[in-house]
Amino acid sequence: MPFVHLPAYVLITLDCLVWALLHFVIGYIAHRMPLTAFGSDRGIYRLWSWEKNGRVYRKFFRVQAWKDKLPEAGNFFAGGFSKKRLINSHPFYLQRFIKESRRGEFTHWVSILPAPFFFLWNPWLAGVFMVVYAVAINIPFIITNRFVRVRLTALLTRIECRKHKPA
Helix, strand or coil, X not given: CCCCCCCHHHHHHHHHHHHHHHHHHHHHHHHHCCHHHHCCCCHHHCCCHHHHHHHHHHHCCCHHHHHHHCCCCCCCCCCCCCCCCCCCCCHHHHXXXXXXXXXXXXXXXXXXXXXXXXXXXXXXXXHXXXXXXXXXXXXXXXXXXXXXXXXXXXXXXXXXXHHHCCC
């Protein structure tokens, strides 16, 4: 049960404004975090065996058919990094891209967390809708970041193997 009772048009406006503010603030905080915070595939970034090195994203979710249609805001803030296109295959660039994909994944996982707070001012059904919204909006970005990271890690490995291979 909400702590306040507001007219529907006020609730809808408030929900939209709060989501916009949350996305902005979470994105800004993630942008300001040092790149070293996204240096390894540990914790939430760990690749699980059920992901089959990204094949589950390609076959089950068909991520390649829709990933380019998602908006990309990695360079929204000054000094940011756009993940829309792969610019080159230099190892340092690929390593940065991989870290930035972890940053993007982190941003979208954290963006789901505030959803239960919407129950404070929304009726129960609207609160449920806010949770569903948060998951539905962020999961495609999480899937895309994980899929891209798997592919770039494999590419980086191939490049480094070639570099160390005797001529």
